[in-house]
Amino acid sequence: MKIATAAYPIDWLDGWSQFEDKLSRWVFEASEAGSSLLVFPEYGAMELASLAGADVAGDLEGSLRAVAEVIPDVNQLHERLAKESGCYILAASAPVFTTGARPVNQSRLFAPSGQMIAQDKQIMTRFEREVWGIEPGEPLQIIETEFGTLGILICYDSEFPLLGRALANCDVILVPSCTDALSGYWRVRIGAMSRALEQQCVTVMASTVGDAAWTLAVDANVGAGGVFCPPDKGLPPTGVIAERALNQPGWTYAELDFAQIAEVRRDGRVLNRKHWQEQIPRDSMAITRQLR
Secondary structure, three states, X not given: OEEEEEEEEOOOOOOHHHHHHHHHHHHHHHHHOOOOEEEOOOOHHHHHHHHHOHHHHOOHHHHHHHHHHHHHHHHHHHHHHHHHHOOEEEEEEEEEOOOOOOOEEEEEEEOOOOOEEEEEOOOOOXXXXXXXXXXXXXXXXXXXXXXXXXXXXXXXXXHOHHHHHHOOOOOEEEEEEOOOOHHHHHHHHHHHHHHHHHHXXXXXXXXXXXXXXXXXXXXXXXXXXXXXXXXXXXXXXXXXXXXXXXXXXXXXXXXXXXXXXXXXXXXXXXXXXXXXXXXXXXXXXXXXXXXX
């Protein structure tokens, strides 16, 4: 199958139709290129705060609530585009109020049938927990599709090995991200590549890119699309299947062979996924010694 992962710019939107046109262009560009799975980044939906005007868009709490209010309409648009394009679409994540007084950071995966599965972020960054008050959501899910098994680790989640291990049965782990500095981009990328190595799977990173001074939420964005794998037989020795130049808006495309992933897991030069358990009795055996 062919996958498309986005380096997505945060734009000022003068009206809903502008957003609808933008998203439709992105979806059908990837679809016409032969892609079956499209991945948008974390917090890409924050550009929708512009629909509420400059004062709201420039206020952190106001922008959060303004975006959450339009997510039902956003979901309807993605459902329609998934049906029309015949693609699976991971929508850009957004603040969503579910059961608590504070929102979760949620990605939603749409199938060509129109069915949707939502995945909440598990571990918040300092900005999310200390400034925005974003809360952890529902647990991780393993999502079975017609072409393979997917999981989603939203940005910071990809930096935690045990979350990756919870998705060890996934062929592909999607990593939508939003980072405001080169260091943040590389933290998430290193996390995504590490999870691919440990679980012998493919990880797919999408990013927000560009400056948007009108919003305090996602005013600076540094990133690139990338598709990563374990550097093993039949796969790129760098662990990079595809990558785009940093901060260049657009799609990054990659062809995935699920049989190849299965073969590396079965008979790779190393078997990190199979040997994972062997570290557990040894992780508490470290001995402190002095050498002066």
